[in-house]
Amino acid sequence: MKRNLKSYITISLKGMGMGAADVVPGVSGGTIAFITGIYEELVTTIANVDLGLLKIWKKEGFNKMWNALNGNFILALLVGIFISVFTLMRLTNYLLETYPIVVWSFFFGLVLASVWYVGKQIDQWNLKLIAFTTIGFVVAFGITLLAPAQGMDHPLYFLLCGSVAVCAMILPGISGAFILVLMGGYKAITQAVSEFNFQVIALVGLGAIIGLLSFSRILKWLFNNFKSITLAVLTGFIAGSLNKIWPWKNVLDSEIIKGKEVILKETSVLPQNFDGDPKLWFAIAAAILGFLLILLLEKIADQQPLSNAEH
DSSP states (O other): OOOOHHHHHHHHHHHHHHHHHHTSTTOOHHHHHHHTTOHHHHHHHHHTOSTHHHHHHHHHOHHHHHHHHTHHHHHHHHHHHHHHHHHHHHHHHHHHHHSHHHHHHHHHHHHHHHHHHHHTTSSSOOHHHHHHHHHHHHHHHHHHHOOOOOOOOOHHHHHHHHHHHHHHHHSSSSOHHHHHHHHTOHHHHHHHHHTTOHHHHHHHHHHHHHHHHHHHHHHHHHHHHOHHHHHHHHHHHHHHGGGTTOSOEEEEEEEEETTEEEEEEEEEOOOSOOSSOHHHHHHHHHHHHHHHHHHHHHHHHHHSOOOOOOO
C-alpha cells in the first residue's frame, strides 16, 4: 500500500489514541482503532503474520518481506501507541484519581458514540442482526458483572492470561487490564513487571503473541465471511461494556496493589444531587465532549477512506 508521510503521521496519532485508551481500565484500544478507521487493516495485518514472511525474506529480500508484512503501517501505529503510553499514562492516572467522574463521563460519551458509529457501518438492519446485537450486549454486560477469580502460580496460567488479555485489547469493548483483574492475574503480572520477573513476563508475552496471531485470524475470517453479523455483535458488545465505565459507582470490593486501589467489584448507581451540583454538569459536559470527539474522528476517517492492506 502506498502512503505518504502525512498518512503515516495520521496513523501514529491514531495509535496514540489507542495507547491512551489502553491505559484506562475498562476502555479498549480496539474501540479506538475501529472508530478511527484502521481496525480491519490492523486485524488483517496481524493475521497475515506467519512463517511465509521468513521465506519471502530469504528468497526476495527484507524490503519485499517488509511490504508483505505491511511493516510501515505497524511501525507507525506502534510508535504512536508507545508515545501515548509513556507520555499520557501518568496524566491519565492523575486525572482518574483527581477527577474520576468527569474522566469516566468523557469515556462514557466516547464509547456511547462508538456504539452508534459501529452500528451505522451495517447497511441494512434486520431481526437476525438485532438478535446478534442482543447476544453481544448480554455477553459484554455479563462480563462486567463477574466477580474476580483467584489467580494461580503456574506457567500455563500466565500463558492463558496473556492470550485472553490481548484478545480483549484488540476486540472493541472490554479492556485487557479489566480481563486480567477478572482472571485474578492482574496483581501477579503487574508485580512481575515491577520486580523484573522475566520468567513471568516472557510467559505472558508468549501467550499474548499466541492469542494475537490466532484471534486475529478468527476476526479476519469473520469480517471476510460474516461482516454484518460481526459488526452487529461488536455493536452489542461495546454497548454492553458501557456498564463498566458508567461514572457513578459504589465499590463493593477492592485491593491495594503497588500502593494503589484496584477495584475488584463494584455496582453502577444513579448520580445524586441533580440540582445545583457543579460536578454533575461538568460530567455531562465531558460526556458530550467525548461524543462529539467521535463525530470529529468520523469526519477525519471519511476524508481518508480505509483501504485494506495489500499483500
